[in-house]
Amino acid sequence: MADAKEACGLFGVFGAPDAVEKTYLGLFALQHRGQESAGMVSTDGKEMTSHRGMGLVFEVFTPEVIQRLKNPSVIGHVRYSTTGSSNLTNAQPMLITCARGKIAVAHNGNLVNGAELRKKFEEKGSIFQSTMDSEVILHLLARPDPKGEEEAYLRCLREIRGAFSLLFLTPGRMIAARDPQGFRPLCLGELDGGYAVASESSAFEISGIRFLRELEPGEMVTIDSDGLKSRIFAEELNPTSCIFEHIYFARPDSTIFGENVHKVRVRLGKALAKEHPARADLVIPVPDSGNAAALGYSMESGIPLQFGFVRSHYVGRTFIQPVQSDRDVKVRIKLNVIRVVVEGKRVVVVDDSIIRGTTSRSRVRLLREAGAREVHLRISCPPHRFPCYYGIDFPDPDELIANKHSLDEMKEILGVDSIGYLGLKKMLECVSGPPDHYCTACWDGNYTVPVPDGLNKFSLEQ
Template sequence: MYKENDKFKEECGVFGIFSREKIDVSLLTYYGLYALQHRGQESAGIVVSDREKLISYKGMGLVSHVFNEKVLNKMKGISAIGHVRYSTTGDSSIINAQPLLTEFKLGQISIAHNGNLINADKLKNNLKKEGSNFQTTTDSEVILNLIAREKKKSIEEAICEAAKNIKGSYALVILTKDKLIGIRDPKGIRPLCLGKINNNYIICSESCALNAVGGEFIRDIEPSEMIVIDNNDIKSIKFSNERKYASCAFEYIYFAREDSVIDEIEVYSSRVLAGKELYEEHPVNADIVIGVPDSGIPAAMGYAEASGIPYGVGFVKNKYVGRTFIAPYQELREKNVSVKLTPLKSNIENKRVIVIDDSMVRGTTSKRLVNSLKKAGAKEVHFIIASPIVRHCCYLGIDTFHKKEIIGSSMNIEQIKNILGADSFYYLSLKGLHKVLGGNKNFCFGCFNGEYPF
């Protein structure tokens, strides 16, 4: 088995829909999850309410592998939630696949979670002492148990009380037999938005999922906000007085799909602007600008536009390489066998090449790319990153590395350039990134500067 382990990994994606008309909620959830597949490829699941009970189906693998028409035809109802997972907390196994489903005093409840709780272990130990049982190793089940133990009069009160005890990042969709609920943490670290199809409401991680199902974007769900949808009403509840944005900057750099809009920032436009800002900070003389597919391409186009240097295709991507395939063994890796990206020799031979990538963590893939370009005949290779250099680990919903594995934690620009074998190496400044993102909101830059919102 092989995992591309030179990038921060996506967290998870959530999708929920409540119908007030006769629509196929399970099929729409399937399409919504398909659009969010980039946020997690380890497992997928859907839970549907038919007004009387909740029906669950989930499995390991991609959305299209887990679900088929036969399965979806058995999942008819008025509302649904879905989840695609990349494990940041808990093992990658079917027992940890979401949405999670349980029953408590107020009836059945299901939850799908994107994020990471930093006080999960403490909460879990306390819950166990009070008699709670755990079937998974995820922090999402901690949230579920906190809600289930509450003896309040309504599900809304139970969720609000649970939210007071959890600390960290969370964007949740919650399903009962007659309600769909969405909740976003007080810092707004993970994205969550509200949309609709006619008179049917949707809550999901990114607006690209709304586009995929023919939905209309209404607005982002605010930090500390809970949205409750039932057959009669849609209401907003503020569960905390804290509403200070600390959105994860990596959503714009790498995680989110290019056609999404998050907290009023267009992801694609922000990546193009990052490329333009890169040229302002680091102008380089060259013959061609290329981007590392896929998320490095918009920044490369921005750099080319700002510099006047032609943009071109530099790598051919094998679209059939998924998250798992047979890894080249060491001898083949040393021979520079590439199964994912191959240089387009006709575009880069005898040229001074600027390569733009979205980010760098370990640098191993970047080193191979530089080597492959030079073997294909590039005269010079200038490697530029469209974000600040990563120096620290993340604790808020990204699967990261030990600090000693992060190349920027211990090396300066000259050392990194030499490790890569590049003719020059640059990256976007933290000030430049904040400028690209508008400069009028707070963001979590913890992986760059070690300053976290908690």
């Protein structure tokens, strides 16, 4: 139920007669990663055609638009703004023409030196059309490089810092790259005669693309008529993947950072039950991202799992709106309590996170109104106290409830009988990689890629 804004989703296909259709289906499967805008850039090997629009994938890509796009190579993007405001100019992929020809880029993440690089270009007279980091990347790439095209990409990737999973398309080539920390996921797939790249592996399944592997942190993969070539571009590797992808963002049927998301969430729920047991009659998940953790909590505690909330699937995720008052209204529309399940019961509510606390408070109120006798809130990660500079747009730190209030105060504000968060160490024990291979900055303030002084979400949004 986090009211943090999403990252973005990437999908690309190179060398398939139905690449446009596959990209449409892939973006549809990644819709949870961004619902503000969607876009595709396609090529038949000579011309490049682009379409971007505000809205959901099925709204942006009408049958007429799909008809206009070209096979056999396409990159696509779904977006929720992390830098740059929400408008069509900032929709991706971006397509430019430079001395090297046409290049399109789609970006998931956030550059910590994006503003600094942009300033340098502007001081030399460059003009920017959008407020996005992706445009800075294209400016870097457009500079002539005597060593050739591949070197130009490598040099560009070495100059940018922060979180970036990237997809580039030119008439003859698709290039994918993942930052040296591997903050955001990026997967490689194979189909007859071609290759595909997606933010999450589950996006391949809808169109029968075989999942090959994840891109390594600091890896650049070039796909063209000669096949696939891989290079490690990073001079130094320091993987710290975003563990919040496992807790909240990614789909449960995806494999990211080497393991299945659903399995990790069940483990988180089990660990939560051990660390914060409760005397209760029922465990109920906050759907959908709390489902697997609630299952784990129930398995470990022996308290039966019941579905106490029913979710409307026809309302966008709660943070997909700009103003606070809208959010409260949508929270009420989105989830309703099944009164006969919770009436007179002591319930453990399992959720993935609390950001502002507004959605949690509304849920608890609904449970009380439906007659729940006790409400014990359990959260499958630690309290969020710090902002994210790596591609997730949490609100201002002053709006993070755990940054402003003690647990006792939160109990009062949220109206619960008890509250328990999974500890940082326990959370890290639920994933299979070494603990120092995950980013935990939004919980402990340990930013593995230094954040320039004065950088905050407001300076990023320009």
